[in-house]
Amino acid sequence: MPAWRSFARPAIIVVGLVLAAYVLSRIPLTIEVFAIATLIAYGVNPLIRVLSTRVPRPAAIALVYGGFVLALLVLAIIVIPTTVEQVQSLFANSGTYLSATEAFIDREQAWLNHRFGGHVLAPQLSKLESSLLNQMSSAVQSGVSRLGAAVVSAATAVVVGLTAILLSYYFLVNAHYIRRSFLSLFPPSGQTRAELFLQEIQRVFSGFVGGQIILCAFCGILTFIGLLIIHSQFAVLLAVVTGVLYAIPYLGVAAALLLGALLGLLQGWPTALWTVIIIFVVTRIADTFLVPKVMAESVGVSPMAIIFAVFAGGELFGLWGLVLAIPVAALCKSLWVVWGYPWLTGKDPPPEASAQGQG
Numbered sequence: 265m266p267a268w269r270s271f272a273r274p275a276i277i278v279v280g281l282v283l284a285a286y287v288l289s290r291i292p293l294t295i296e297v298f299a300i301a302t303l304i305a306y307g308v309n310p311l312i313r314v315l316s317t318r319v320p321r322p323a324a325i326a327l328v329y330g331g332f333v334l335a336l337l338v339l340a341i342i343v344i345p346t347t348v349e350q351v352q353s354l355f356a357n358s359g360t361y362l363s364a365t366e367a368f369i370d371r372e373q374a375w376l377n378h379r380f381g382g383h384v385l386a387p388q389l390s391k392l393e394s395s396l397l398n399q400m401s402s403a404v405q406s407g408v409s410r411l412g413a414a415v416v417s418a419a420t421a422v423v424v425g426l427t428a429i430l431l432s433y434y435f436l437v438n439a440h441y442i443r444r445s446f447l448s449l450f451p452p453s454g455q456t457r458a459e460l461f462l463q464e465i466q467r468v469f470s471g472f473v474g475g476q477i478i479l480c481a482f483c484g485i486l487t488f489i490g491l492l493i494i495h496s497q498f499a500v501l502l503a504v505v506t507g508v509l510y511a512i513p514y515l516g517v518a519a520a521l522l523l524g525a526l527l528g529l530l531q532g533w534p535t536a537l538w539t540v541i542i543i544f545v546v547t548r549i550a551d552t553f554l555v556p557k558v559m560a561e562s563v564g565v566s567p568m569a570i571i572f573a574v575f576a577g578g579e580l581f582g583l584w585g586l587v588l589a590i591p592v593a594a595l596c597k598s599l600w601v602v603w604g605y606p607w608l609t610g611k612d613p614p615p616e617a618s619a620q621g622q623g
Contacts, residue, residue, distance in 0.1 A: 301431035307473025325436050346500040461602040468594045476511050479550050483510045490542035498527045512586045517547045569593055
């Protein structure tokens with residue numbers, strides 16, 4: 265082989281990857297739809313395989329997606345209207361909440377002055393209190409002004425989700441042809457490695473998606489039950505938020521705890537404390553007892569890589585980027601293990617990759 269060919273092939277591959285990355289960066293919404301559709305398809309495929317042992321595969325797919333439609337109807341009829349109502353109530357009563365906060369601060373200041381005699385609190389604290397309340401009022405007004413944009417964003421997310429569900433149905437119905445088309449992109453000598461890549465992706469994504477659905481549902485339902493017991497006014501809202509945010513590594517639970525504390529304070533310190541305790545206990549139970557069981561097929565990505573992926577995904581793609589950070593990181597690792605490592609070292613993929621792919 266001429267020497268120039270040994271350099272031309274890697275150069276062409278690198279240029280092709282750069283161009284592909286540029287094109288993909290220009291169509292982020294399309295990437296989101298296809299990524300979510302792929303995750304859904306991989307996530308429900310194990311259930312479809314089990315049902316296919318009893319009924320034909322098309323019927324199994326129809327049964328699973330019938331369950332999807334039923335779940336969406338429940339969300340549309342019960343959960344979403346209640347959540348929207350609670351959010352509207354929060355903004356509608358924001359003035360009352362700010363007045364109550366100001367009255368609480370004044371009472372505590374008066375108690376301290378009376379308890380210790382004289383004006384033990386510096387006058388600057390009164391200015392600080394006034395500034396804090398002004399900032400809170402501005403934040404509430406800003407939130408109200410941005411509510412329309414938030415509704416539009418939520419509607420966009422719903423459209424993306426519905427489109428992804430329909431696309432995932434197409435993926436499953438035509439799985440055999442898609443798989444064959446993917447393998448046909450490789451020469452015969454490379455199809456074995458391409459098959460290994462597909463097996464590795466199926467192993468990682470199936471375990472991850474199915475596990476996340478179970479974990480998020482567990483956190484949402486138990487949070488809702490706990491908040492009902494303490495008569496929280498925002499039980500549905502906080503349950504939905506906790507269930508969704510649990511899918512975001514590291515940042516999600518912290519955000520749920522903070523929001524729970526803020527909304528709980530609107531009903532008083534005891535409610536805020538119990539709200540934080542409930543969310544913390546529920547998420548810790550999920551972390552300690554459920555994650556090792558339902559996430560048995562680990563994505564095998566280091567914590568540092570996950571943290572980087574979460575921040576990068578959130579900056580590039582918003583909420584969907586946060587949710588999809590771990591599976592995308594796992595995809596990148598699979599690409600490296602199956603193709604990147606052998607290309608750079610001239611060796612076969614690591615033995616553990618082959619063993620996991622066959623498993």
